Amino acid sequence: MTRPQISSVTRLVALGALASLALSGVASAAAVDPEPITFYGDVAAVLQQECQVCHRPNGANLGGMVAPMALTTYEETRPWARSIARVVASREMPPWDASPEQHGLFANERTLTQEEIDLLVNWAKSGAPAGNPADAPEPLEWPSEDGWLIGEPDLVLQFDEPYFVEDDVEDLYIYFKTTITEEMVPEDRYVKAIEFRPGSSVVHHIIVPGLGGIAPGNDPVIHADGLADVLRAGRDLQWQMHYHKEPGPGTGKWDQSSVALKFYDSEEEVKHKVFNADMGKYDFAVPAGATDYTIQTEWTFPTDSEIVSYLPHMHLRGKAAKYEAYYPDGSHEVLLDVPNYDFNWQTTYLYKERKKVPAGTRVLLTTVFDNSAGNLANPDPTVTVRWGEPTTDEMSYGFMAYINEENEGHVAFTSDEGGIDLTAIVAMADESRDGKMQLDEAPGMVKQYFEMMDENKDGAVDMEEAKAANAFLAQMAEQRERAEATAAGAAGGE
Ligand code: HEC
Numbered sequence: 001m002t003r004p005q006i007s008s009v010t011r012l013v014a015l016g017a018l019a020s021l022a023l024s025g026v027a028s029a030a031a032v033d034p035e036p037i038t039f040y041g042d043v044a045a046v047l048q049q050e051c052q053v054c055h056r057p058n059g060a061n062l063g064g065m066v067a068p069m070a071l072t073t074y075e076e077t078r079p080w081a082r083s084i085a086r087v088v089a090s091r092e093m094p095p096w097d098a099s100p101e102q103h104g105l106f107a108n109e110r111t112l113t114q115e116e117i118d119l120l121v122n123w124a125k126s127g128a129p130a131g132n133p134a135d136a137p138e139p140l141e142w143p144s145e146d147g148w149l150i151g152e153p154d155l156v157l158q159f160d161e162p163y164f165v166e167d168d169v170e171d172l173y174i175y176f177k178t179t180i181t182e183e184m185v186p187e188d189r190y191v192k193a194i195e196f197r198p199g200s201s202v203v204h205h206i207i208v209p210g211l212g213g214i215a216p217g218n219d220p221v222i223h224a225d226g227l228a229d230v231l232r233a234g235r236d237l238q239w240q241m242h243y244h245k246e247p248g249p250g251t252g253k254w255d256q257s258s259v260a261l262k263f264y265d266s267e268e269e270v271k272h273k274v275f276n277a278d279m280g281k282y283d284f285a286v287p288a289g290a291t292d293y294t295i296q297t298e299w300t301f302p303t304d305s306e307i308v309s310y311l312p313h314m315h316l317r318g319k320a321a322k323y324e325a326y327y328p329d330g331s332h333e334v335l336l337d338v339p340n341y342d343f344n345w346q347t348t349y350l351y352k353e354r355k356k357v358p359a360g361t362r363v364l365l366t367t368v369f370d371n372s373a374g375n376l377a378n379p380d381p382t383v384t385v386r387w388g389e390p391t392t393d394e395m396s397y398g399f400m401a402y403i404n405e406e407n408e409g410h411v412a413f414t415s416d417e418g419g420i421d422l423t424a425i426v427a428m429a430d431e432s433r434d435g436k437m438q439l440d441e442a443p444g445m446v447k448q449y450f451e452m453m454d455e456n457k458d459g460a461v462d463m464e465e466a467k468a469a470n471a472f473l474a475q476m477a478e479q480r481e482r483a484e485a486t487a488a489g490a491a492g493g494e
Helices: 008-027 039-050 074-089 114-125 422-429 463-493
Strands: 155-158 163-165 171-178 189-197 203-208 212-214 227-231 237-244 253-255 258-263 279-281 293-300 305-313 318-326 332-338 349-357 362-369 396-404 436-438 460-462
Touching: 039 074, 039 114, 074 114, 163 171, 189 212, 279 293, 279 422, 293 396, 305 318, 305 332, 318 396, 362 396, 422 436, 422 460, 422 463, 460 463
Parallel strands: none
Antiparallel strands: 155 258, 163 253, 171 237, 189 227, 189 258, 203 212, 203 237, 279 396, 293 362, 305 349, 305 396, 318 332, 318 362, 436 460
8 A cells, every 4th residue: 555645745835824823822712722612601592592492391392392301401411412413414404494595484483503503513522511501501491391482371272171182092183162152252352472292292283263383393473563363253273283193002192282362452453464375286197106396376466565474384204395476577486495395394384574666566386395215214116196185185375465555365276377276175075074065065056066076986086186176277267368359359349
């Protein structure tokens, strides 16, 4: 084996470096013998700022995602030093999936600066020393176990009875009701903040139409001053629960999840109701083994608006999501890019300063799916995956919350052809979760056309039939327009 030769150039450079080091050593002793990075002196402050919201006793339970250990004291943190260095260097922690391009835009961003990453990595490398307890920052105060992150709520709702999730359950989708009495909500209330609390560790997600919900990784909703969701008086809440656990003897658990609400004192304080541009697709099929199956949905703002937040939603094959704006002046902008979507972190991306968009702005949502064996989260790469509530089926959905001056929401669920999207109606109405809408599930208006839509006469409307009905409606609309144009032309010619 030949010994590597040190070239004279290398030697010269090395000498120069030594010389400048010696020089700076004269100028400042600290550069030669830097103060060691210690837990109390440096690390504790970063952990407080960036980690303890989850990593503490009774840490934030973000929809079932509970951090496995506390990082509050030196004793707790020391054994994790190397793991900490690894997960911050790879940017797995803190969890935040948006591309760096959107850095600084969102109020709830969880990212570390390069200096913070270096500090944690170098601390671990140097043996994770404690330092002097006298240098420690004041410990942070966190709400107690039964405290709420949104503060003292005005109303806490639970479903009417606790429910036992049996031992043999792996995935269970089930509905509960909370009766809202006159006494509880005598008139429409304007909701300032919403915090869901899973009643047990087997809760995977909760959806309560009208109030939102939580999936793993969600923060509570706290609206900016003047913005509100509306809780209608006397309308019962429906809880759509998804329980998920390893099945087996002794794994059963009781659950009675709850939601805490904070209201505005009066309607006068409310400047804007918050609406959601439901962007979803329901009639797709992701082929087995596909690595980059792409689905797109559009929404055009009818009036000048301000976007409040986004929440892309897919299941286990979800790989990436992107919201893009096409402005009426022809320009284009990426609003949110999530290049590595992680089902475990259903993050709402909440603007620091709301995004103003003029009327006519078209937003394109692109979701990408990996249904191959290369996707380690994929429960079965050999099957075609369609729309469905279970995590083993898929969703292509993007929440986009917005406000406008008119304080009016707009018909969501528009099909590619521009009319109302009947596939979305079927998806929403399908309470029995068999992928079809039965007659008794159909909303009033749709009941009338049920028989027409049910082409194969099996007593239910499936996605294919709904899709055909979309095309039919669009054709009708076009014919009507043409007839009107002809009529107008004839009238003008007289
Ligand atoms: C939003 C909540 C949240 C924040 C903020 C957060 N973590 Fe985590 N962390 C979790 C959860 C939940 C897990 C376990 C699930 C997982 O690994 O995804 C975890 C896992 C970890 C692990 C891996 C433990 C293991 O079993 O290997 C380390 C190390 C870690 N976090 C360090 C940190 C550090 C350091 C910070 C701050 C710079 C941080 N986390 C911020 C929630 C959080």
